[in-house]
Amino acid sequence: MSNPVSVEDYRRLARRRLPRLLSDYIEGGALSESALNRNVTDFEQVHLRQRVLTGVEHVNLSTNILGTDLAMPLVLAPIGLTGMYARRGEVQVAVAAKQAGVVMCNSTMAICDVREVTAAAGPVWYQLYLLRDRAYMKILLDRVWAQGCTVLALTVDVGVPGERQREHRRGMTGELGPLGHLTRAIDGITHPAWLWDVYAKGRPHIFGNVNEAFGGGDGGFAAFWTWARTAMQVSLTPDDVAWVRENWPGKLVVKGVIDPDDARRAVDAGADGVIVSNHGGRQLDSALSGIKALPRVAEAVGDRATVMMDGGVRTGEDVIRAMALGAKGCMIGRAWVWGLAARGGAGVSHVLELFRKQMTTTLVLAGCDDVRKVGPDMLA
């Protein structure tokens, strides 16, 4: 396919280029992958009013979310291991986001250290997984703040990793036997473009932001996951949110909230915003999709905090649908990951351009000239 025109096209291209270990890691969800699938299909039930005799021709997409000026209401979601999908992937993504006038949220589980990313792209948003080692947490928060990053997304839904069977099947989460090593080697060798770009030229493959805490070396997923399971704090409480609040001078947004009660707790503990998210369908398989959960969370939070959502956002029209249901903007995950894996930074830029065009078209056809005016009155 030489002319990708959709996120789905990029998914197919990415699947060809990446070893199966990685394409399954990205695509997969928990258990039956019902939450994963509903994240996408539930958008189909959100209908916008088609308004044509309105004379709208030009639209404004720019907005401001949590103090960050954005050319469109999009933030690139934090994705672990991005530097394994393309050479120094986090840097490429952050640069592409900046060029499009938006921002990437850098994962704690990134390959590239946040300092490598900000040196190339300037300040980004930063996503935090809370480790039990609070002294290290303070060092990391100070480091991120010193880079000029002003928004921290505290992810609260992965105290325990979801049951992702594709990851177990590929040996991503456990020890590999001799045959497993052979299978993995074949998986790599049969994807030569990836092998050259990432495996050979993209080193070091360490978890840049937590490597000091992990104390590990290059590679070794199994050793890393074993460490992460004990190092990460299982089961958070509002006190943990409050601890981060005390130690982070910038904006704090709590990511991974589906239930209105959790949203209220997060805001009571000092969060400036919440991201309605089921972690891309990777955690609780029976959880509501982000788009289904959004209206009740938005209602619970009211004007007290900023509400964003993610999960299954595949088009610019999906972003407008979410905004009509109460979100200030969306995060996109797999959409940009597939662009990156298929075509590097240029793929991410193209995906963002697709979103920009689709949002523009949607607003014109819905008779709205400014994305900041999108609201429930646009729902059919």
Ligand SMILES: Cc1cc2nc3c(=O)[nH]c(=O)nc-3n(C[C@H](O)[C@H](O)[C@H](O)COP(=O)(O)O)c2cc1C
């Ligand atoms: C491969 C992969 C890795 C992810 N890693 C992280 C992570 O490190 N931190 C985090 O907060 N969320 C992580 N997420 C969840 C995303 O930030 C986001 O919530 C989700 O991808 C949104 O759904 P979508 O992919 O359908 O857009 C990850 C998701 C995927 C698919």
